[in-house]
Amino acid sequence: MTAIPDEIATLAHAGEQMIERLRKRAFLPDVRKALNLRFGIAEAAQLLGCSTNRIRMAEDDGRLPLPGQTETGRRLGYTIEELQTMRTVLGASPARSETDSPAVIAVQNFKGGVGKSTVTVHLAHYCAIQGYRVLVVDCDSQATTTTLFGFNPHFNISRHETLYPYLSIEPTQTDLNYAVKSTPWPNIDLIPSNLELFDVEYELAATGGDGQSILATRFRKLKQGLADIGRNYDIILLDPPPALGTISLAVMQSANALLVPLAATIPDFCSTVQFLSMMDQVIEQLTSAGFSIDYQFVRLVCSKFTSNDPAHAMVREIMTKTFGSALLPTPILESAEISHAAIRMMSVYELDKAIGSAKTHKRCRANLDEVMSQVEVLIKEMWGRPAVGDLSLALSQA
Structure with missing residues (x-):
């Protein structure tokens, strides 16, 4: 008869293996979690506290790059990285001041x-x-x-x-x-x-x-x-x-x-x-x-x-x-x-x-x-x- 401690170890190992299989299934194909979020221009403007026209003007004059597009020319929306760039360029960062503590x-x-x-x-x-x-x-x-x-x-x-x-x-x-x-x-x-x-x-x-x-x-x-x-x-x-x-x-x-x-x-x-x-x-x-x-x-x-x-x-x-x-x-x-x-x-x-x-x-x-x-x-x-x-x-x- 298997000792109880050995049985617990077996159960723990089986659970750990299952977690890894679930993780691999969730994060295929490269087995690493990725972020696939994109935000439309209206939602981006709301997050930045500005108008959509201000974003478009910054894109037109080259201060901001255009977002990615599909083959048909439809905008894919902005990634989190692009939103961070937009905040910097448009002065819309919510970051604390240097004198404030986190x-x-x-x-x-x-x-x-x-x-x-x-x-x-x-x-x-x-x-x-x-x-x-x-x-x-x-x-x-x-x-x-x-x-x-x-x-x-x-x-x-x-x-x-x-x-x-x-x-x-x-x-x-x-x-x-x-x-x-x-x-x-x-x-x-x-x-x-x-x-x-x-x-x-x-x-x-x-x-x-x-x-x-x-x-x-x-x-x-x-x-x-x-x-x-x-x-x-x-x-x-x-x-x-x-x-x-x-x-x-x-x-x-x-x-x-x-x-x-x-x-x-x-x-x-x-x-x-x-x-x-x-x-x-x-x-x-x-x-x-x-x-x-x-x-x-x-x-x-x-x-x-x-x-x-x-x-x-x-x-x-x-x-x-x-x-x-x-x-x-x-x-x-x-x-x-x-x-x-x-x-x-x-x-x-x-x-x-x-x-x-x-x-x-x-x-x-x-x-x-x-x-x-x-x-x-x-x-x-x-x-x-x-x-x-x-x-x-x-x-x-x-």
């Missing part, structure tokens, strides 16, 4: 299954379409975010390409530049993760009497590393593990904003209240230990919301009464389009056409745009008029 947003909840990685990836892609320079840091050893960016964490990512060489007890890297990978999006970079990142937790748990000083060093080190590399970005999105561990604590201390997804169920609501209460205690302890915690905003976002479900409506009403303005006004709707995209290791923003019905796709995309634009407003406020009191509001009302 928005470092932790997308965190200690409850699994709330759509944490889904929110992270869709927010990254939305911000890229708007023209921001984005860095996504996958701090979760489950590596869902890494997978959604087209990398197989079991086959394509080694321990030395994650945060591990930087945060381990015996670090081999002094900055984070070694870990930055380009993605199919020209203005999104990724620091990936894989299962071996969890070794950081084991190592620090075994440090013995020097544990507290080593932990403190790691907390400060991650924040400093992100500050150094952040000069190249407008927005840094951190996807930490769904548990209170060393890496989660380091992320909490490194971020300057917090986004908390929670599904529209009573168990998720209760666990999120516990998460906020635990955050309150941890922040107090970190502050007492000399760490600076400065969140410019804290917002909760209701995810996986079904609008025609009375139970979901009731829970959302409870959320609104409890969290007030700390809850984003618009929930993320449960949609088959998000699930269909995830099967292809994509976000809804990467789809060049609807997978389900056109109506479902349009509704899903409009909903995501509305939610993500509300986060974008908060980011802009960080660079203009800083929000005050959001953290105390969220924690005290919980």
